[in-house]
Amino acid sequence: MCTYGFAVRGFHLLQVEALADNTPMLRGAQRAEFTVEGILRLSSWV
Numbered sequence: 482m483c484t485y486g487f488a489v490r491g492f493h494l495l496q497v498e499a500l501a502d503n504t505p506m507l508r509g510a511q512r513a514e515f516t517v518e519g520i521l522r523l524s525s526w527v
Contacts, residue, residue, distance in 0.1 A: 495515075
């Protein structure tokens with residue numbers, strides 16, 4: 482999906498948003514080489 486975003490769509494940045502306590506999602510994003518740039522605590526979209 483990242484390759485599609487950068488190569489096909491021409492994106493310069495991809496962003497992953499997950500709840501701060503969703504450790505499986507955060508680990509998966511880090512394995513996909515995403516970098517943690519900040520954490521929005523007490524902020525969620527449900």
